Amino acid sequence: MTHFNPRFAPQSAKRGFTLVELLVVIAIIGVLVGLLLPAVQAAREAARRMSCSNNFKQIGLALHNYHAAFNMLPQQMSGPHRAGVWLHSQDPAGGEWNSGNPAYNAMGTNSFLVGILPFLEQQGLWEQIANPRDNDGDGNIDVPAFGYAGDSDAGNNYDPWLTEVPGFRCPSDPGAGAPAHGRTNYGASMGDGFDYMTQGTYEWDLSARKGWPAERSPAATRGFFIGRTTTRFRDVLDGLSNTFAAGELATDLMDLDNRTNAANYTECETDVNFQEAYVDPTRPQFYLDTTDLSGNTATSWTLRYGRGFRWHSGYPAQSMVSTVNPPNSPICVFQTGDWFPERDGGNVSPSSRHQGGVHMLMGDGAVKFITESIEAGNQEAPPVIWNGSGINRPGAQSPYGLWGALGTRAAKETIEEEF
Template sequence: MCFLKTTRVRQGFTLVELLVVIAIIGVLVGLLLPAVQAAREAARRMSCSNNFKQLGLAIHNYHSAYNQLPRLQGGTNAIGAINGGTTAPSSNNREELSILVGLMPFLEQQALWEQISNPLQDQNGNIHQPMGGNPQANLSHHQISRYEPWLTEIPSLRCPSDPGAGLPSAGRTNYVACSGDSAYICNHGYADEDGNRTSPNNLAELARASCRGMFQARADSYFRDVLDGLSNTIAMGEIPTDLGDQDKRTHGKADIGGAASGRGTGQGIRGPGEALSCRTFIDPERPQFWASGTNVGDAEQRRGYKWASGRPMYGQMNAILAPNKEICVAKGTSPRANYHGNAMIAPPGSRHQGGCHILMGDGAVKFITDSIEAGDETSSQVYYGGPIAPGSKSPFGLWGALSTAASKETIDAEF
């Protein structure tokens, strides 16, 4: 008799084995995910740095072409006349343009520049003249009409790590000009909105004393003015754009009762300890955000919302507080003060971890940490008639010294 022996073939995993394999895969994914995210952020940070490199090249090419730097808060004003000096200009942008506007031809945005620099009719039938058009043209609180060039999103002006997009912003930017280590009068610079440089308080003299950055509002600037050396002077800084979440870095809080520009009798945000006067409004449970109920300004008056505007909220940074600290606006006593046009403590910042990029005058891009040596943040700023005489070294340490163009300070530390 013959017996056949059969062998039972196993067809698959048991349930326990399958669960173990899934658990192992889950653990491996959990271990790898932070590394993948870190690699992605490193790539975004590199792309952001490359954007800044292009801006540095554009600034140098602009200076080579025109023998000066692009003007901060440049453009057209109400002073002057056409038709042989008999007719006042019918439109202007009140000298509020950022340095980015003049750089457009050097950033491969020639088509956009052609729209800006030639008369353009908007949908309301208004004719916009070269370098501005109808008054304000969506640049400040006196909005008259929609002006498409200012609403254009330009990819090279955006940091890939910043998710901000859409209304109520116009065209966003993450890169702004450095105006120095003082907020006093730097919202006006050397002239008022009508181009007047002598009235009411001799703006040019006041600005010359306090606005000590590589770029000075409503004044021509040159590489030859950077006596501290281009490699030791900040040209531009990175900023995050507002996401509508009361972030203290993108959403200004007002210093109630101060002088809006420093031109009045109040100290505003220029005196001892005044730079920190908004700090009491920070939410103690969420220290990166303002407490509820502290909103100021209209919905579009947020950091990074208008690339074409050179006003402090949109187009400037200063080195009074270290990177990623809070914005503090010098608000006058009027309940409807113009927050985005006022002087302000406007530190740079970013969506990167631990710091932000800055562009040096020689075109080098550096990553500055939040812990950079920033001197005494309770100090008075340098201004005409203040306790720290014009021409003095920056009271804000290495950080302040890097932001000034001609304070004759030696940079002997790594940054």
């Protein structure tokens, strides 16, 4: 009988990996993961960006369906105001109910997004907003039609305003939760001027009859939307395919990001670069800690003014974009008198969490990705105003180049280049 000594086993016997071999394999796997991870992240962002664009297209379709139904566009800054005073009662989406108390209605602050809810499969939410309610069954109206002003105490507790509407959000934007109400990543395009951009032609002081809104607003409010004023497709003389209807905006993360947290200075109304003096030179995407900001202080009142914090509010930081400074520029709001930030207007460029640009909705419903490097003309030029002269006179072509021209609806500008 033949016996084998185990110390002299055949060479074919199996053996394990050595430590060196194992480390080499792990290193190779690590390198492959490192190479593939950016590609995976880029693919995910491409998918998010596509979803963001698709949401915008649905908003564009809703605007067209609204116009087909009512022969007008939904108003930016709409709804009842004060006791018995209506801004535009001819607006079918504006309602016909008067609360009789200025503390208990929308105060003419609702955004155009409120009006298009029924055209975005949000009929249930629209019904909650459009109908007055008697909550306790005593026969008296407790909740007014078209809600409360979003910056009022009642508005802070109004359930429809706190509702996050998926179609108003861009998946690339991480903003969520308090102190915001329901957020939006899309805002109305107001053009290349600021003067009376929130008020429009509405006359506040009927006794004084100063006539300022009727003179000043038409001169400076040159965008697709006009505050508290009805607009129609026929008003867009430069062509729907050559005019921005709305723009993308990143929502505020309470981190001093100068694209989403507005500086608050009255000088911004006439100096389109005034806010640049407050940009942190070591972190160009952020403001200095000493900047007077509209939405990042310790009080509950000013916490409401972060960019995109309230989809229902028509005020500049919430749901407006302007075409003066190019996309992703620092933003600034202003007000006259001792009231709240952004009451009178703001230089509020579109912004996004995408790399290098923003989505813009054209009047014809197309969505374009506009880069930060778009030709933006003379960035030292003052904005167009009712008593301006030269480059900022009423009716002048936009001093802000292709970017400004795409924001104006009827400045007789011919768009010949690709964008």
